[in-house]
Structure formats: C-alpha cells, structure tokens
Amino acid sequence: MRLRRPLAAAVTAATLLAGAPVVAAPQGEALSRPAAMVRAPARVVLLAAARVSQRLLVVGERGVIAVSDDEGATWRQVPCPTSVTLTAVRFSDERHGVAVGHGGVVLATEDGGNRWALRLDGRRAAEVALAAADTPALQRDAQRLVADGPDKPFLDVLMWDAQRWLVAGAYGLAFETHDAGRTWQSWIGRLPNPRALHWYMVRRQGDTLLFAGEQGLLASSADGGATFTTPASPYRGSWFAGEILPDGQWLVAGLRGNAWRSADSGRSWRQITSSAPASITAVLAVGQELLLANQAGMVMRLNGDTLLPVTTAPLPMPSALVRGRDALFAAGVAGIQPLPAMAAKDAR
Numbered sequence: 001m002r003l004r005r006p007l008a009a010a011v012t013a014a015t016l017l018a019g020a021p022v023v024a025a026p027q028g029e030a031l032s033r034p035a036a037m038v039r040a041p042a043r044v045v046l047l048a049a050a051r052v053s054q055r056l057l058v059v060g061e062r063g064v065i066a067v068s069d070d071e072g073a074t075w076r077q078v079p080c081p082t083s084v085t086l087t088a089v090r091f092s093d094e095r096h097g098v099a100v101g102h103g104g105v106v107l108a109t110e111d112g113g114n115r116w117a118l119r120l121d122g123r124r125a126a127e128v129a130l131a132a133a134d135t136p137a138l139q140r141d142a143q144r145l146v147a148d149g150p151d152k153p154f155l156d157v158l159m160w161d162a163q164r165w166l167v168a169g170a171y172g173l174a175f176e177t178h179d180a181g182r183t184w185q186s187w188i189g190r191l192p193n194p195r196a197l198h199w200y201m202v203r204r205q206g207d208t209l210l211f212a213g214e215q216g217l218l219a220s221s222a223d224g225g226a227t228f229t230t231p232a233s234p235y236r237g238s239w240f241a242g243e244i245l246p247d248g249q250w251l252v253a254g255l256r257g258n259a260w261r262s263a264d265s266g267r268s269w270r271q272i273t274s275s276a277p278a279s280i281t282a283v284l285a286v287g288q289e290l291l292l293a294n295q296a297g298m299v300m301r302l303n304g305d306t307l308l309p310v311t312t313a314p315l316p317m318p319s320a321l322v323r324g325r326d327a328l329f330a331a332g333v334a335g336i337q338p339l340p341a342m343a344a345k346d347a348r
Contacts, residue, residue, distance in 0.1 A: 029083075030062075030063075030082065030083040030084045030102075030103070031082055031083075031084055031103040031105065031121060031122075031150055032081075032082065033082070033083045034063070034079065034080065034081055034082070034083065035062055035063030035064055035065070035077075035079070035080040035081075035082065035083050036062065036083065037077055037079075038062075038064060038077060040335070041064050041065075041066035041075055041076070041077035042058070042066055042068075042075035042335045042336045043334070043335035044060050044061055044062070044064050044335060045060050045061040045332075045333050045335075046058045046059065046060035046061075046064070046066075046319070046320070046331035046332065046335055046336055047059065047060050047061075047085070047086065047087050047088070047319045047320065047331065048060070048086065048087060048088045048089045048099075048319070048320045048331065049089070049320040049321070049322035049329065049331045049336065050089050050090060050091055050097070050322065051322055051323060051324075052091045052094055052097065052112055052113060053094035053112065054069065055067055055068065055069055055112060055113065056068040056071070056072055056322060056324060056329065056336075057089060057097075057113045058075075058089075058320075058322075058331050058336050059086035059087075059088075059089045059099050059101070060085065060086060060331070061085045061086075062083050062084075062085065063080040063081075063082050063083040063084060063085070063086060063101075064077060064080070064086075065077065065078050065080045065086065065099065065113070065116065066078070066336075067113050067114075071324045071325045071326065071327070072324045072327065072329055072336065072338060075336065078113060078114055078115070078116070079115065079116070080107070080116055081107070081116060081117065081118050082101075082103070082105050082107070082118060084101050084102035084103040084105050085101050085102045085153075086099050086100065086101035086102075086105070086107070087100060087101045087102070087153055087154065087155050087156075087169075088100050088101075088154070088155060088156045088157050089157070090157050090158065090159050091113075091159070092159035092160070092161050092162055093161075093162065094112055095109075095110055095111055095112050095162075096108070096109070096110055096159070096161075096162035097109045097112070097113055097159075098119075098157050098159055098165050098167075099116065099157075100153075100154035100155070100156070100157045100167050100169070101153055101154060102152075102153040103121055103122050103150040103151070103152075103153070104120060104121050104122025104123070104124075104125045104126075104150050104152060104153070104154060104169075104173070105118065105120070105121055105122075105154070106118070106119045106120035106121075106154065106157075106165075106167055106181060107119065108180060108181055110162075119177075119180070119181025119182075120167070120175065120177075120181060120184060121150050122145075122149065122150025122151065122152060123146075123149065123150050124184070125145070125150075125173065125175055125184070126142065126145035126146040126148075126149075126150075127146065128175060128184045128185070128186050129141075129142040129145055129173075129175075129186045129188055130142035130143065130145070130146055131186075132185065132186035132188070132189060133186075133189065134189065135189070137194075138188065138189050141188070141196065142188075152169065152170045152171055152173060153169050153170050154167045154168065154169035154170075154173065155168065155169040155170065155198070155199065155200050155201075156168050156169070156199065156200065156201050156202045157202075158202050158203070158204050158209075160204070162180060163177075163178055163179055163180050164176070164177065164178050165177050165180075165181070166187070166202065166225070168187075168199040168202050168211065169198065169199055170198045170199075171196045171197075171198060172188055172191065172193045172196040172197060172198070172199065173188065173199070174186070174187035174188055174190075174191055174199060174211075175187060176225070187225070190225070190228065191211065191219055191228055192219050192228055192229070192230045193213075193217065193219065197213055197214040197215055197217045198213050198214040198238075199211050199212075199213040199214075199217075200212060200213045200214065200238065200239060200240050200241075200254075201213065201239060201240065201241060201242050201252075203242060203243055203244045204244070205244040205248065207221075207222060207223055207224040208220065208221065208222055208244060208248075208265075209221040209224065209225050209228075210242065210244055210250055210252075211228075212239035212242050212252050212254075213238065213239060214238045215236060215237070215238060216233035216234075216235050216236040216237060216238070216239070217233070217239070218230060218231045218232075218233050218239070218252070218266060219231075220265065220266060222265070231262075231265065231266025231267070232266065234260045234269035234271065235254075235255075235258045235260065237254060237255035237256060237258060238254050238255050239252045239253065239254040239255075240253070240254040240255070240279060240280065240281055241253045241254065241280055241281055241282055241283045241292070242283060243283045243285060243290065245261075245285075245290070246285075246288075247263075248263075249261050249262065249263050250262045250265070250266060251272075251283065251290070251302075253272075253280035253283060253292060254279060254280055255279050256277045256278070256279060257274040257276055257277045257278055257279065257280060257294060258271075258274075258280070259271070259272035259274060259280055259292065259307065260272060261305075270305055271305070272302065272305050272306065272307060273305060273306045273307065274294075274300070274307045275298075275300075275307065275308075275309065276294060276296050276298055278294040278295040278296035278298070279294060279295040280292050280293070280294045280295075281293055281294060281295055281317075281318060281319050281320075282318060282319060282320050282321045282330075283321075284321035284322070284323065284328075286323055286328070289301055289302070290302040291310070291321055291328070292307060293315070293318040293320075293321055293330060294318075295317060296314060297311075297313075297314030297315040297316060297317065297318065298311060298314060298315075299311045299315070299318070299321070299328070299330070299339060311339060315330050315332065315334075315337060315339070316332055316333050316334040316337075317332045317333045317334075318330035318331065318332040319331055319332045319333075320332070324338075327339065
C-alpha cells in the first residue's frame with residue numbers, strides 16, 4: 001500500500017470538512033485505552049450522529065460517545081473502550097449499532113448505545129487483508145498494512161442487519177462481517193480501486209451499493225457486493241457525502257460545493273446548483289426532503305436541481321446532521337448544536 005502523504009496526528013473534523021487528505025497516523029496507546037470521561041461531551045469535536053428510536057447519539061474525537069434521551073436538551077457520555085477518534089456511526093435497529101474510526105476501530109453495541117465493545121482494529125484488519133491477498137500487488141499492500149500497524153481510519157459503515165456489516169475507509173480499506181464482527185472478510189481486492197484511494201462514503205438500497213471517495217472515485221454494485229462496476233464520475237474532486245434516494249436516484253456531493261445526481265445508476269449525471277463553493281460534508285433525508293450542510297456552515301434544502309439555504313446564520317463547520325423530534329441538530333467542531341428555528345420548521 002503506497003502511502004502517498006506524510007504522517008500526521010489525526011483526521012480531525014476540520015480536515016474532513018476542508019477536503020484535506022486523510023492521513024495515516026500512529027495511534028499508540030489510544031487504541032486500547034478507554035475514552036476519558038469529559039465534563040461536556042456535547043461540546044467536543046463531533047464527527048457523526050444518529051437517531052436511535054427516541055435517542056440521539058453522537059461520536060467524535062478521543063472516543064467520545066454521547067447520548068440524549070430528551071431530544072437534545074441534555075447529553076451524557078457513555079463508556080467507550082478506545083480513545084481514538086470516531087468518524088461514523090449507524091444503527092440497524094433500536095438496539096444494534098456500529099461505530100468506526102481511527103486505528104481501524106470497529107465498535108458495536110447491542111443495547112441502543114449504552115455499552116460498546118471492540119470488534120475490529122487495524123492490526124487484525126491487516127491480518128485479514130494479508131490472508132485474503134491473492135495477487136502480488138495485493139500481497140505487497142497487505143504486508144505494508146501489517147508493517148504500518150493500526151494507523152488508518154475507517155470512515156463509513158453499512159449495516160444490513162444486526163449481523164452483517166461493511167466498513168470502509170482510508171487507502172481503500174473495506175471489510176465485511178456476517179456474524180457481528182466475530183469474523184471478517186476483506187473486500188479490498190473485490191473493489192475497483194487500484195490506486196488505493198480513500199473511501200469516504202458507502203450507501204445501500206436493497207441490493208444496490210454505492211461507494212464514493214477520493215479524486216472522484218465511484219464504485220457500484222447491483223448484486224449486494226458480489227460484483228462491482230466503476231461509473232464515470234462527473235467530477236474529479238473528492239466526494240464526502242451522498243445518498244441513494246427513495247426513488248433510486250444517486251446523489252453524491254463533496255469538494256468545492258459540487259453536488260450531482262443520477263437517475264440511471266451513474267450512466268448520466270445532472271449537476272445540482274449550490275450558492276456557495278464550499279465543500280459539502282453532510283446529507284440527511286428528512287421525510288421527502290433532503291438537507292445538505294457545507295463547510296461554510298450553511299444548511300441547504302434540495303429543491304429540484306438547486307440547493308436553497310434554510311439557515312440564516314452560519315454554523316461552526318458541521319460534519320453531520322441529525323433530526324430530533326422538534327428540531328434539527330448539527331454536529332461539528334463546536335459539538336452538537338440545534339439549528340436555527342427556520343431549519344427546524346422547514347424540516348417538519
């Protein structure tokens with residue numbers, strides 16, 4: 001695996017939101033050290049959020065996981081077995097969830113987010129990749145993974161159900177489990193990514209999978225991941241966010257405000273007009289509406305092929321959006337914040 005960039009301390013919210021490259025960084029003791037309990041867990045740098053039944057949950061730097069059972073009025077931190085930064089979280093039902101992050105960490109909960117257990121780390125992931133490598137190039141890359149140690153982050157996660165998950169991230173990393181993390185299979189050789197570019201986003205609808213990442217990288221599958229194709233990308237910059245819409249359309253968004261959608265599985269694309277050339281960092285479906293947030297702190301609603309602002313004041317670098325019962329929230333460098341009343345009203 002060719003490390004195209006120098007080592008640095010960590011992937012931070014600012015790095016992701018600015019569109020800067022993901023970097024490999026030694027994790028040291030943080031991988032096995034439980035997260036410290038902090039005074040205000042809703043005010044640390046937060047990178048991802050989810051709604052779980054009547055609960056809101058956020059994850060972020062130094063392994064902080066916080067939950068709110070009163071629609072965001074108050075937050076409490078829950079224990080986490082690692083201190084590495086967490087980058088994504090997803091639930092398959094009200095009890096089963098997965099969070100991923102630096103150091104190749106995959107965490108799982110079976111009680112709605114109160115308790116978390118480690119299911120994978122970068123060392124074990126490298127061993128899985130090496131065992132699956134069946135070409136000289138894949139073997140070289142896997143051997144480099146082993147030699148580098150657990151220094152590369154996962155950046156997104158899919159859950160089919162409580163047992164089957166897929167995690168993806170930096171340098172083309174992608175692994176699947178069918179037994180809730182007890183065993184893993186490498187998808188590195190299955191995905192069309194010969195340059196080992198970063199996967200920032202993966203989405204699923206039925207048997208359709210959509211991967212998007214660095215330098216316009218796209219990959220899709222119509223058979224649940226058995227085979228993949230590489231749709232022509234309408235843009236050569238990185239994709240950070242996206243969604244498969246209820247009607248089957250694809251939406252991908254990222255660097256410099258670029259947002260595009262396709263109604264024919266990537267054979268053709270229509271550009272979405274944005275009022276700001278700032279990187280788009282989050283997409284949230286709210287009923288029949290689609291909301292997007294960008295690095296400039298704008299929250300926008302998709303209206304046809306145009307993004308219309310729904311907030312009047314900029315937010316501090318949002319990285320995720322989540323819906324409460326009566327309000328929308330943004331997670332980012334200033335923690336979790338309710339959006340201005342206009343956005344909450346428009347999203348109901």
